[in-house]
Amino acid sequence: xxxxxxxxxxxxxxxxxxxxxxxxxxxxxxxxxxxxxxxxxxxxxxxxxxxxxxxxxxxxxxxxxxxxxxxxxxxxxxxxxxxxxxxxxxxxxxxxxxxxxxxxxxxxxxxxxxxxxxxxxxxxxxxxxxxxxxxxxxxxxxxxxxxxxxxxxxxxxxxxxxxxxxxxxxxxxxxxxxxxxxxxxxxxxxxxxxxxxxxxxxxxxxxxxxxxxxxxxxxxxxxxxxxxxxxxxxxxxxxxxxxxxxxxxxxxxxxxxxxxxxxxxxxxxxxxxxxxxxxxxxxxxxxxxxxxxxxxxxxxxxxxxxxxxxxxxxxxxxxxxxxxxxxxxxxxxxxxxxxxxxxxxxxxxxxxxxxxxxxxxxxxxxxxxxxxxxxxxxxxxxxxxxxxxxxxxxxxxxxxxxxxxxxxxxxxxxxxxxxxxxxxxxxxxxxxxxxxxxxxxxxxxxxxxxxxxxxxxxxxxxxxxxxxxxxxxxxxxxxxxxxxxxxxxxxxxxxxxxxxxxxxxxxxxxxxxxxxxxxxxxxxxxxxxxxxxxxxxxxxxxxxxxxxxxxxxxxxxxxxxxxxxxxxxxxxxxxxxxxxxxxxxxxxxxxxxxxxxxxxxxxxxxxxxxxxxxxxxxxxxxxxxxxxxxxxxxxxxxxxxxxxxxx
Numbered sequence: 253x254x255x256x257x258x259x260x261x262x263x264x265x266x267x268x269x270x271x272x273x274x275x276x277x278x279x280x281x282x283x284x285x286x287x288x289x290x291x292x293x294x295x296x297x298x299x300x301x302x303x304x305x306x307x308x309x310x311x312x313x314x315x316x317x318x319x320x321x322x323x324x325x326x327x328x329x330x331x332x333x334x335x336x337x338x339x340x341x342x343x344x345x346x347x348x349x350x351x352x353x354x355x356x357x358x359x360x361x362x363x364x365x366x367x368x369x370x371x372x373x374x375x376x377x378x379x380x381x382x383x384x385x386x387x388x389x390x391x392x393x394x395x396x397x398x399x400x401x402x403x404x405x406x407x408x409x410x411x412x413x414x415x416x417x418x419x420x421x422x423x424x425x426x427x428x429x430x431x432x433x434x435x436x437x438x439x440x441x442x443x444x445x446x447x448x449x450x451x452x453x454x455x456x457x458x459x460x461x462x463x464x465x466x467x468x469x470x471x472x473x474x475x476x477x478x479x480x481x482x483x484x485x486x487x488x489x490x491x492x493x494x495x496x497x498x499x500x501x502x503x504x505x506x507x508x509x510x511x512x513x514x515x516x517x518x519x520x521x522x523x524x525x526x527x528x529x530x531x532x533x534x535x536x537x538x539x540x541x542x543x544x545x546x547x548x549x550x551x552x553x554x555x556x557x558x559x560x561x562x563x564x565x566x567x568x569x570x571x572x573x574x575x576x577x578x579x580x581x582x583x584x585x586x587x588x589x590x591x592x593x594x595x596x597x598x599x600x601x602x603x604x605x606x607x608x609x610x611x612x613x614x615x616x617x618x619x620x621x622x623x624x625x626x627x628x629x630x631x632x633x634x635x636x637x638x639x640x641x642x643x644x645x646x647x648x649x650x651x652x653x654x655x656x657x658x659x660x661x662x663x664x665x666x667x668x669x670x671x672x673x674x675x676x677x678x679x680x681x682x683x684x685x686x687x688x689x690x691x692x693x694x695x696x697x698x699x700x701x702x703x704x705x706x707x708x709x710x711x712x713x714x715x716x717x718x719x720x721x722x723x724x725x726x727x728x729x730x731x732x733x734x735x736x737x738x739x740x741x742x743x744x745x746x747x748x749x750x751x752x753x754x755x756x757x758x759x760x761x762x763x764x765x766x767x768x769x770x771x772x773x774x775x776x777x778x779x780x781x782x783x784x785x786x787x788x789x790x791x792x793x794x795x796x797x798x799x800x801x802x803x804x805x806x807x808x809x810x811x812x813x814x815x816x817x818x819x820x821x822x823x824x825x826x827x828x829x830x831x832x833x834x835x836x837x838x839x840x841x842x843x844x845x846x847x848x849x850x851x852x853x854x855x856x857x858x859x860x861x862x863x864x865x866x867x868x869x870x871x872x873x874x875x876x877x878x879x880x881x882x883x884x885x886x887x888x889x890x891x892x893x894x895x896x897x898x899x
Contacts, residue, residue, distance in 0.1 A: 263492060300330045437627050
C-alpha cells in the first residue's frame with residue numbers, strides 16, 4: 253500500500269523539509285505570532301504521547317468543541333498520528349447537540365475552547381459514560397472541581413518518553429483504510445449522521461487539488477470558517493499538505509482587520525460574506541456624487557469586459573488594456589485592497605452564490621472559485637479553474653470524480669472522495685447509494701454542452717404550492733437575501749396558495765434609514781411596525797424579484813424582530829434553515845399571512861404585533877424557564893412552541 257499521500261506522512265515530510273519556515277500564524281494579545289514547522293511537529297508529537305498516556309487506542313475518538321485556533325489543528329493531527337479519530341463539534345452547538353455526538357461516537361477525550369463550551373461540557377459530562385477527560389485549551393479558563401477537567405499544559409506533561417516506542421509503532425502501522433474523522437452533518441431534518449471519512453478519501457482530494465490548483469509554499473491562507481465543517485477542514489489539510497502558511501482567525505468579527513493585517517493570498521468564504529461586501533460597496537456608491545457613480549460603473553464594466561475576453565482566451569485590444577489600467581487605478585485596485593490586496597483565489601461553498609455577485613468580484617479581479625461538494629464527498633466535487641467562470645454554474649468536475657444525472661435529475665457522485673458510510677447507521681448508508689455505487693446528493697442538476705455542472709434545485713427542499721407550481725426556496729432566498737436591509741430570509745410556499753416570507757432585517761441598515769427619515773421609535777418592534785419601513789421593504793422586494801416568475805414572487809412577508817437561532821434549532825451551525833422547525837415555531841405568523849379575515853387586512857403589521865406580544869412574554873422569562881424545566885421533557889415543546897422566551 254502506497255502511504256506517500258497519507259496525510260500524517262505529508263505533515264511529517266513538510267516539517268522535515270521546511271523546518272524553520274512558518275507553518276502556523278495566530279494572534280496573541282493583539283499581535284500575530286508565528287509557529288515554525290519544527291515547533292509545530294514537536295507540539296504534535298508531545299500531544300500524541302500524552303494521548304497514549306491516556307490509553308487512547310487505535311480508532312478511538314477524540315472530539316474538539318471550539319472555535320478556530322492553532323491548538324485545534326494541533327489536537328486534530330496529534331490524534332491522527334496515533335491512529336485515533338477526530339470528531340469535530342461546532343462551537344455554536346448546544347449542550348444537548350454536543351451530548352448526542354459525544355455519546356454516539358463514544359468519545360473519550362473532549363477538547364473545549366472558551367468558557368461557554370467548557371460550561372456546556374460540564375453540564376453534560378455525567379451523561380457521557382465513555383468520556384474520560386475534558387481538556388481546556390485556554391489557560392485563562394478557571395477549572396471546576398470536576399475530576400475530568402484539566403488544562404492543555406497538564407495533559408501535555410503526561411506524554412513522557414516511556415510511550416515513545418508505542419508512538420513509533422502506531423506511526424509504522426497506519427493504513428489508508430483508517431478513519432481520520434467522523435463529521436456529524438448538522439442536518440436540516442432529523443437526527444445528525446456521522447459521516448465516516450478515511451485517509452484514502454483525503455488522499456484522493458489532495459491529489460485532485462494538486463492537479464486543479466496552483467498553491468505553493470509562499471502562499472498565506474486565512475481561516476475563519478469553522479473547522480467543524482468539511483469545507484474549511486479539507487482546505488486546511490490541503491494548505492498544510494502544500495507547506496503554505498495557515499493563519500487562524502478565532503473572532504469572525506475581526507475579518508476585515510485581519511485581511512489588511514495578514515494580506516492573505518487565499519481565503520475560503522461562504523456566499524453571505526460576499527453578499528455583505530457587495531451590498532456595502534453598492535450602498536456606498538449610491539451615496540457618492542453622480543460623477544463618482546459614473547466612474548465606478550464604468551470601471552466595473554471595463555473589468556467585466558476584460559474578464560470575459562480572458563475567459564474566452566481572446567486577446568485584449570490596446571485600447572481596452574489602457575482603459576483597464578485606468579479603471580484599475582481609479583476603482584478596481586481600491587476594491588481589492590478591502591480584501592488585503594493580494595488575493596489570488598477565494599474558494600466559495602456552502603450555498604449558491606447569486607450570479608451577479610460572483611460576476612462583480614471577477615470584474616474587480618478577485619477570483620471567486622465557485623465549487624460544489626458535501627461532507628459525504630470530502631468537500632469538492634466540481635469547481636472552476638483560474639481562467640474560466642460562469643456565475644450560474646458550479647464548474648467542471650474535479651479530476652477522477654465521476655458524476656451522472658439520475659432519477660428526478662438528481663446529481664449522483666462516485667469516486668475515491670466518497671465517504672465510507674454513516675457511523676452506526678447501516679440502513680441510512682445503504683439508502684444513500686444507488687445500486688451501482690453512486691452517492692445520492694439530494695441536489696437536482698444538469699450539464700451543459702461544455703461539461704459545466706449546474707444545480708437546478710434542492711430535491712428535498714423543493715416546495716409545491718396549492719396551485720401545483722414547484723418552488724425552489726433557496727433560489728428565491730438568494731435573489732432577495734442579497735439586499736443590504738435583509739439579514740435572513742425564509743421562504744414559505746409548500747401547500748400554500750402563494751409564496752410568502754419571514755424576513756429578519758439587518759437592523760444596522762434599517763436604523764440608519766429610520767434616522768434619515770426622522771422616524772421616532774422606542775424599540776425594534778415599534779420600528780418594524782412603522783408604515784414607512786414596511787413600504788420600503790415592499791419596494792425593495794418588488795425590485796429584487798422582477799426576474800422571478802409571477803408564481804415565484806413573494807406576495808406577503810413578515811418582519812421578525814429576532815434572528816433565526818442555532819441554539820433554538822432554527823438554523824444549523826452552517827447557517828442552513830431548518831424549515832420544519834421554523835414552520836412550527838412561527839406557525840401563527842405564517843397562518844396570519846394566508847388569512848382572509850378582514851381584521852387581518854395588513855398581515856405584516858398583525859404579525860409584528862404578534863411578536864410584540866412575545867416580547868411581553870419575555871418579561872416573565874425567569875418564571876417561564878423555571879416552569880418549563882420543572883415539567884417532563886415531553887411537555888416542553890408545547891409550552892414553548894412560539895419561541896423559547898428565555899433565549
